[in-house]
Every structure is written in C-alpha cells, then in structure tokens.
Amino acid sequence: MAEAILTLSSLHKQYGGLEVLKGISFNVMPREVIAIIGASGSGKSTLLRCVNLLEIPSSGTLSFDGVLIDFSKPERLWRRGLSLRRLRTRIGMVFQSYNLWPHKTVLENVTEAPIRVKGMARAEAVDIARQLLARIGLLEKCDTYPSRLSGGQQQRVAIVRALAMSPKLMLFDEVTSALDPELIGEVLDLMATLAAEGMTMLVVTHEIAFARDVSTRTIFVDGGRIAEEGPSREMLTSPANERTRQFLRRVLHQPVSASARP
Amino acid sequence: MSDFINPVERAAAWWHSIEEYLPGMLESCAIVVELTAAVIILSWICGLVAALGKTSTHPVLRWPCEFYIWFIRGTPTLIQIFIVYFGIPQLGLRLSPFTAGVVALGVSSGAYVAEIVRGGLSAIPKGQTESAIAIGMSARQCLQYIVLPQVVRIILPPITNEAVTTLKNTSLLSTITIVELTLKSEMIISYTFRPFDFYIIAAILYLAMTTSLMSTATWIEGRLARRY
Numbered sequence: 001m002a003e004a005i006l007t008l009s010s011l012h013k014q015y016g017g018l019e020v021l022k023g024i025s026f027n028v029m030p031r032e033v034i035a036i037i038g039a040s041g042s043g044k045s046t047l048l049r050c051v052n053l054l055e056i057p058s059s060g061t062l063s064f065d066g067v068l069i070d071f072s073k074p075e076r077l078w079r080r081g082l083s084l085r086r087l088r089t090r091i092g093m094v095f096q097s098y099n100l101w102p103h104k105t106v107l108e109n110v111t112e113a114p115i116r117v118k119g120m121a122r123a124e125a126v127d128i129a130r131q132l133l134a135r136i137g138l139l140e141k142c143d144t145y146p147s148r149l150s151g152g153q154q155q156r157v158a159i160v161r162a163l164a165m166s167p168k169l170m171l172f173d174e175v176t177s178a179l180d181p182e183l184i185g186e187v188l189d190l191m192a193t194l195a196a197e198g199m200t201m202l203v204v205t206h207e208i209a210f211a212r213d214v215s216t217r218t219i220f221v222d223g224g225r226i227a228e229e230g231p232s233r234e235m236l237t238s239p240a241n242e243r244t245r246q247f248l249r250r251v252l253h254q255p256v257s258a259s260a261r262p
Numbered sequence: 263m264s265d266f267i268n269p270v271e272r273a274a275a276w277w278h279s280i281e282e283y284l285p286g287m288l289e290s291c292a293i294v295v296e297l298t299a300a301v302i303i304l305s306w307i308c309g310l311v312a313a314l315g316k317t318s319t320h321p322v323l324r325w326p327c328e329f330y331i332w333f334i335r336g337t338p339t340l341i342q343i344f345i346v347y348f349g350i351p352q353l354g355l356r357l358s359p360f361t362a363g364v365v366a367l368g369v370s371s372g373a374y375v376a377e378i379v380r381g382g383l384s385a386i387p388k389g390q391t392e393s394a395i396a397i398g399m400s401a402r403q404c405l406q407y408i409v410l411p412q413v414v415r416i417i418l419p420p421i422t423n424e425a426v427t428t429l430k431n432t433s434l435l436s437t438i439t440i441v442e443l444t445l446k447s448e449m450i451i452s453y454t455f456r457p458f459d460f461y462i463i464a465a466i467l468y469l470a471m472t473t474s475l476m477s478t479a480t481w482i483e484g485r486l487a488r489r490y
Contacts, residue, residue, distance in 0.1 A: 052396055089398030099393035103411050103490055113397040116407060145490035158393075165397060 004063075005030050005200055006051065006169060011060035011071075013046055020046045021057070022224035028169070033201045035211035035232060038221035039247060044204045047221060048171050051202065052091040053084055065090060065168055089117055092162030093171040096178050098154040100146040106133065106157050107142035110164045118165065125164070132160040136190060152183030156190055163194075170194065172203040188214075208251055212236040220244045280459065283450050287460075290446035291467055297360070297442060298429045298471075301367040305428065308372025313379035314405075327376070334373030340434055342370050347438040363435040371428050378420045382413035415486045422479035426472050433468075443467060 004027035013021040020043045028034060038044045049055040051062070057071040064087055100109050110129035114120040120128075133139045136156045138149075146154050155175055162170060172191065176184045188207065192214045195201060205211055211218050211232055218232040220241065228241040239245050315327030334342065346366035350357060357365065386409055394404040436445035447464040451457045 054392060054396055085398050085400060088396060091396075093393070093396040095389055095393060095396075097387075097389050099387075099389035101390060101393070101408055101412075103415070112407065113399065116403050117398040147490060161393075162397065 002029055004028060005065055006202075007061075007063040008051070009061050009063075011047070011050060011062065012058045013043075013050055013055060014058045020224055021050065023060070024221075024224075024226060025060075026219065026226065026229065028200060028202065030168075030200055031198045032217060033195045033199075033203065033215040035215035035218045036202060036204045036221060037206070037208070037211060037218060037247070037251075038227075039250075042221045043224040044221045045173055048093075048173050048202060048204050051169075051171060052088050052093055054093075085117075089113075089165055090167050091169045091171060092159075092165060092167035094155070094158050094162055094173065094175045096174040098146070098151070098158045098178075100154055100158055100161070102146055105143050105145055106138065106149070109146065109157060110161045113161070114164050128164055129160075132163055133157075136160055150183060151179045152186045155179065155183075155187045159187075159190055159194075168200065170199055170201045172201065172205070174204050174206065176205070176207060206251065208236060208248065220247065222247070279454075280463070283454070283460070284463075286450070287443065287446055287463065287467060290441055290443045291471065293440065293442045294429065294432050294468075294471060297363060297367070297432045297435065297440070298425070298475075300364045301371060301428050301432070302425055304364060304368025305371035305375045305424070308369055309375025309379050312372060312376035313383060316376065316380055317383055331373045331376050334370055335377075339367070339370050339431060340437065342366050343434055343438060359435070359438050359440045363432075363438060363440050367428060367431055367435070371424060371431070374424050374427075375421065378417050378424060379413065381420075382417040383409065385416050386412055418479060418483050418486065422476060425479070426475055429472055429475060430468065 006028040007026075009025045011021055011024040012019065024043075024047055026034075036044045036047065046055055050057045051064075053069075059072045061068060061070045063069070067083065067087055069084075069087075100106075101112070104112060107126065107129055110132065111122070111125040114125040114128065115122055130139060130142065133142055136159075138153060138157060138160075141149060141153065141157075146157065149157065159170075159175075175191075176187050179187065184207070188210050191201070191203070191210070195214050201215075203211070203215060213233075215232045217229060218235045219229040220227050220235070220239075220243070222243050228235065228239060228244045230240075235244070236248065239248060312327045312330055315323045316331065318324050318327075343363065343366040346369075347357065347359065347362040350362070390408055390412070391404050394408045395401075399407070432442055433444035435442055436448065439445070441449070443464055447460045451460050454460065
C-alpha cells in the first residue's frame with residue numbers, strides 16, 4: 001500500500017466566533033484526483049486554502065510529503081515560516097480569478113517563481129516554461145501580457161505557472177467559475193490531461209460531470225464537515241447521504257447540460 | 263532709466279543690470295535641485311515604510327506609523343522645519359542647515375507619500391499577492407516583484423504632484439539660512455531694491471524646474487503605460 005501524500009486530521013478553522021471547518025480528516029494518495037463539492041459557504045474553498053496554508057487552520061494536523069504540521073501549537077508555526085514556504089513551492093494552486101500578474105508577460109508569469117523561489121537559472125526556467133506553453137498551444141503568446149488573453153487562455157497559463165514549479169500536488173479552486181461557458185471546456189480538458197498523466201489533484205468544483213468522469217474520489221462538504229465521500233462515479237450517480245442527494249438535485253436541476261452553469 | 267528713449271537701449275540697460283546676478287541665481291537653482299533630490303529620496307523611504315506600517319495588522323507597527331502620518335499632516339510644514347532646525351539642537355544634536363532642511367522636508371513629505379502609496383497598495387487585488395504567496399514567494403519577494411512594480415505605475419501621477427510640491431516647498435528652507443533660490447532673490451533684492459524684477463525671475467526659474475520635473479514624469483508614465 002502506497003503512503004498518502006497528504007493527510008489532514010481533524011482540521012478546524014475559525015474566524016472569530018465563526019467555525020468554518022469543523023474537523024476535516026482525509027488522506028490523499030499519490031495520483032489520486034479528488035473532487036470537493038458542496039454548496040457555497042460550506043467551507044470547501046477554505047479547506048483547499050488550508051492545505052497550502054493561505055489560511056492557517058486553528059487546530060488539527062496536516063502532513064504533506066513527509067512534513068507534519070500541528071496547528072494547535074501556533075508559536076512553532078512562526079519559527080517554521082521557511083518550511084511553510086518550502087511546502088507551498090511543492091503544492092501548486094490555481095484560483096477562480098486566474099490571478100496572473102498583469103505587469104509580466106505570459107512567459108515571465110511562468111518563469112518568475114522558478115527563478116525567484118527555486119533559484120533556477122533563467123535559461124533553464126525559460127526552457128521549461130516554453131515547453132509547458134507549447135503543450136497548451138500558447139507558445140506564440142509568450143511575449144504578450146495577460147490582459148490580451150481570453151479567460152480560458154489566462155486560466156491555462158495560470159495552471160502552467162503552477163506546473164512550472166513541478167508540484168507534487170495541485171489545488172484547483174473553482175477554476176472554471178469565472179469563465180464564459182464556451183471557454184470552460186479547454187480548461188477542463190487540460191485538467192483531465194493532467195489527471196491522466198498521474199498528477200495528484202484536489203479540485204473544488206461545481207462541474208459535476210467533470211467530478212464524475214475525471215476524479216477518482218469525491219468529497220461532499222456540508223457545514224464544515226465531510227458529509228459523504230466515496231468513489232466519484234458511484235457517489236455522484238447514487239449518493240447515500242440525503243444532503244448529497246439534495247445538493248446534486250439542486251446543481252443538476254438545469255434544463256441545459258451540467259457544464260453550462262448559470 | 264527714463265533718460266533712455268530708445269526701447270532697445272532700454273532693454274539692453276535692463277538686461278545689463280540683471281545680468282550680473284543671474285549666475286548667482288542659477289547657482290541657487292542647483293541648490294534647489296540638490297535639496298529636492300535628497301528630500302524626494304528620503305520621503306519615498308519614509309513613505310514606503312509608513313504605508314507598509316499603516317497597512318500592517320500588527321498594532322506595534324501600525325500605531326507609530328499612524329501617529330507619524332497624523333502628526334505631519336496636521337501641522338504646518340514650516341513648524342516642522344523649525345522643530346528640526348531650532349528645536350532639536352536644544353536637545354544637544356546640532357544639524358547643518360542643509361541636513362536639517364532635508365530631514366524636515368523629507369520626513370514631512372514622507373507622510374503624504376505614505377498616503378499615496380497606501381492608496382496604490384489598496385488598488386492591487388488581493389489575488390495578486392495570494393498567487394505569489396501560494397507559489398512560495400516570501401512577503402518581501404511578493405512586495406518587490408509583484409506588488410511594488412504595479413503600485414509604481416498607479417501612484418506615478420500623485421507622486422509627481424508631491425515631488426513638485428516638494429520642489430516648491432524648498433523655498434521654506436530660506437527661513438533656516440539655506441541660500442536657495444528664494445533667499446538668494448531676497449538677498450539680491452535687499453541691495454538692488456527691485457523686488458518685481460527678481461521675484462519674477464525667481465518664479466520663472468521655479469517654473470523651469472517644475473516643468474522639467476513634470477515632463478520627465480509624463481515621459482516615464484508613457485513608457486510604463488505602453489507595456490501592459
């Protein structure tokens with residue numbers, strides 16, 4: 001049995017008196033693609049942001065690639081600032097609003113972190129970036145600025161920017177939610193390719209069809225807790241939990257196909 | 263002068279009477295430029311630090327910066343200059359007029375720069391820093407490579423305005439014996455008794471300096487704007 005790449009155990013997150021995550025525990029095995037679904041406000045994005053420590057959990061432990069962090073001892077976290085950064089370099093994150101850096105060209109967006117964070121030689125970083133951009137068919141855009149690209153192109157560059165750090169785990173936070181319906185496909189296709197190549201992925205999504213067809217496992221988050229989890233195809237076609245059923249009915253109850261979101 | 267009938271001769275005579283003072287005035291312009299450059303550099307340092315402090319979540323960092331900005335913006339610049347030049351020596355630290363002037367104006371302008379920078383910082387979407395932090399950049403790298411280059415472009419027009427104000431404010435330093443353009447003009451007037459001529463000349467020289475400052479800024483702005 002392979003060892004889990006990521007282990008969360010009883011992760012809690014509070015903002016003042018508001019408890020957003022009420023004890024989340026799960027393992028992620030290498031090459032697994034996990035879809036995290038749930039209503040807005042259920043805590044699924046917070047959960048994702050806790051994994052690469054954009055939000056520091058209030059308590060619980062997180063173990064990634066052999067590094068264990070215990071959040072009940074916050075004073076140790078400060079001293080471990082550097083190792084938190086090192087952890088982040090091995091976890092790629094893609095955001096809903098792309099968050100490309102507008103003052104840098106497409107190529108510079110991709111090479112910036114390898115050069116500044118990893119200390120990679122510029123020539124090598126450029127080489128890697130060009131290969132990645134060629135893969136997504138955007139090599140000819142490498143000297144343009146992000147504002148000249150479509151949303152789908154920007155999001156694919158954002159994915160490539162994360163891949164340039166050769167992460168062991170990729171986090172996707174509702175990456176198609178800000179896109180025009182006709183641009184969603186190209187981004188999902190790229191994610192499906194990554195999944196097929198064996199990238200370990202945690203995907204917060206509203207694309208139920210994508211979750212069903214691409215992810216290996218689905219986690220349904222409700223009210224800050226995992227309400228149900230299981231193999232995606234099974235769980236999304238015949239959910240055991242009544243809350244999951246209700247949620248899926250609401251999400252899928254649309255006259256058009258599931259991927260065309262309102 | 264009224265003895266001259268020919269206007270050309272009159273003009274020549276006027277020019278002759280002015281001419282000998284011009285090198286001195288131009289020299290004092292050089293002092294204005296030196297003062298302005300030093301003050302601008304100091305004000306940017308003070309402004310950046312105070313802006314970052316004021317936006318910090320740590321009260322220990324935030325509180326002094328808030329006090330600094332509040333104090334400077336609420337008191338006359340001239341009083342601030344007097345505090346530094348006349349006040350501080352009473353505590354035992356003697357500053358040359360030039361040093362005192364640069365410190366007083368730099369710290370003073372810094373508070374205004376801080377508010378400009380703070381506005382620029384708040385215009386950068388949170389996602390910009392988040393994606394930088396998420397990919398492993400340190401707070402300093404994020405500031406240096408992601409945030410500040412974007413802030414610079416946003417704040418260039420108001421920061422230019424502040425630089426022009428700084429240049430004009432150097433005339434306040436005439437009160438602490440720095441022979442910059444204003445004090446130089448006053449000295450010339452005190453023995454020529456021709457305030458109209460020399461204040462107008464001083465104004466023209468100030469205009470020349472502020473105009474070149476503004477057109478330099480416009481040029482930089484154009485270069486930055488074309489990129490993205």
